[in-house]
Amino acid sequence: MTTKSMTTTPLLTVEHLTMRFGGLVAVNDVSFSANNGEITAIIGPNGAGKTTLFNCITGFYTPTVGRLTLRHADGKEFLLERMPGYRISQKASVARTFQNIRLFGGMSVLENLIVAQHNKLIRASGFSIAGLLGLPSYTRTEREAVELAKYWLDRVRLLEFADWEAGNLPYGAQRRLEIARAMCTEPVMLCLDEPAAGLNPRESGELADLLTYIRDEHKIGVLLIEHDMSVVMSISDHVVVLDYGRKISDGDPAFVKNDPAVIRAYLGEEEDEDLPPEIKADLPEVAKRAGEGA
Numbered sequence: 001m002t003t004k005s006m007t008t009t010p011l012l013t014v015e016h017l018t019m020r021f022g023g024l025v026a027v028n029d030v031s032f033s034a035n036n037g038e039i040t041a042i043i044g045p046n047g048a049g050k051t052t053l054f055n056c057i058t059g060f061y062t063p064t065v066g067r068l069t070l071r072h073a074d075g076k077e078f079l080l081e082r083m084p085g086y087r088i089s090q091k092a093s094v095a096r097t098f099q100n101i102r103l104f105g106g107m108s109v110l111e112n113l114i115v116a117q118h119n120k121l122i123r124a125s126g127f128s129i130a131g132l133l134g135l136p137s138y139t140r141t142e143r144e145a146v147e148l149a150k151y152w153l154d155r156v157r158l159l160e161f162a163d164w165e166a167g168n169l170p171y172g173a174q175r176r177l178e179i180a181r182a183m184c185t186e187p188v189m190l191c192l193d194e195p196a197a198g199l200n201p202r203e204s205g206e207l208a209d210l211l212t213y214i215r216d217e218h219k220i221g222v223l224l225i226e227h228d229m230s231v232v233m234s235i236s237d238h239v240v241v242l243d244y245g246r247k248i249s250d251g252d253p254a255f256v257k258n259d260p261a262v263i264r265a266y267l268g269e270e271e272d273e274d275l276p277p278e279i280k281a282d283l284p285e286v287a288k289r290a291g292e293g294a
């Protein structure tokens with residue numbers, strides 16, 4: 001665990017989380033914490049339980065066992081394992097993106113970002129048609145919603161595409177739009193499931209810049225599942241490693257890269273030739289030695 005992590009109150013505390021699907025234990029007694037103003041990466045080989053963990057945090061699954069506590073800066077606490085998904089996004093202010101992009105493809109780029117702000121707009125309307133038609137609070141909130149959408153479109157370099165159908169954007173742009181849409185909900189924690197998947201190296205670099213901007217300028221917690229080790233190791237403050245559902249390592253990038261348990265998990269017993277090049281490139285000398293000795 002990093003020194004920084006130990007000195008701040010965690011935004012998210014995961015305690016003894018277990019998720020079973022029948023006889024399969026996808027997440028097995030996992031505990032860790034994630035801080036505000038930090039990027040926490042969850043890494044691990046395919047099938048390690050990363051997405052299942054995300055699905056528990058964001059209310060898609062109710063964990064079999066365990067406690068998930070989210071603490072807002074004002075001290076308000078939310079026990080996420082007891083909340084349905086829509087309340088986790090609405091009340092606990094947790095936003096997420098998905099491995100497979102889930103935009104409203106037939107809506108414009110701008111509309112995608114306005115729809116994301118539906119909750120505050122409907123509140124400002126006083127939940128009435130009359131409100132939608134004329135309440136000053138609604139008009140003001142609507143104007144602010146457009147301003148926020150424009151701010152994030154600018155951040156992700158999509159302002160000039162505001163009127164495009166979202167489904168017609170190139171793949172990398174759709175990934176950026178998903179992050180912009182999540183940020184328009186003004187989350188305290190942003191959960192990103194493989195945001196670099198399918199991006200070229202230039203786009204991955206830009207994604208890394210965007211995530212560090214979100215962390216540094218907006219001071220929220222970012223939880224990141226990612227296979228692209230160049231992204232993970234360059235921007236994460238804290239890395240949690242899963243393998244076969246269990247946590248096998250937890251610390252800052254330098255610690256995790258050198259942890260023999262991580263090296264073994266990625267190399268396997270006899271599979272050093274199959275190690276993904278991006279991991280091979282990033283693991284230190286000790287990893288290569290371990291591979292040679294396997």
Ligand SMILES: Nc1ncnc2c1ncn2[C@@H]1O[C@H](COP(=O)(O)OP(=O)(O)OP(=O)(O)O)[C@@H](O)[C@H]1O
Pocket residue numbers: 021024025026044045046047048049050051052053
């Ligand atoms: N809804 C489900 N029902 C049954 N088994 C599931 C379900 N979801 C996930 N699993 C299983 O749980 C294990 C962990 O899967 P999960 O998708 O969480 O891994 P992952 O680390 O995200 O993998 P990847 O990196 O390939 O996305 C796998 O064995 C998977 O087949």
